[in-house]
Amino acid sequence: MRYIEFFKDVELYLDNDKAGKEATKWLLQNHEYCIDRSYFYKEYKDINEMYIARKREKGM
Numbered sequence: 001m002r003y004i005e006f007f008k009d010v011e012l013y014l015d016n017d018k019a020g021k022e023a024t025k026w027l028l029q030n031h032e033y034c035i036d037r038s039y040f041y042k043e044y045k046d047i048n049e050m051y052i053a054r055k056r057e058k059g060m
Contacts, residue, residue, distance in 0.1 A: 010034045015046040 004010055010033050014020035020038070027034045041050035 004031050004033070007033060011037050013037050013040075013047050016042065017045060020046070 004027075010027075010031065012024050012027060012034055014024050016038055024036050024038065028036060041047045044050040044053065
């Protein structure tokens with residue numbers, strides 16, 4: 001992960017399962033520029049599941 005420091009901000013959209021939470025925790029602890037964005041889809045297992053649910057709500 002040596003390249004992560006080249007970026008000003010790194011937004012994390014990892015899964016809300018155990019592995020995703022552990023990876024998010026590690027990245028936040030080890031890289032100061034990481035920002036956890038999983039709160040956008042906290043009711044879902046991942047961001048893709050949220051998008052699918054929203055498309056269904058809109059009748060698409």
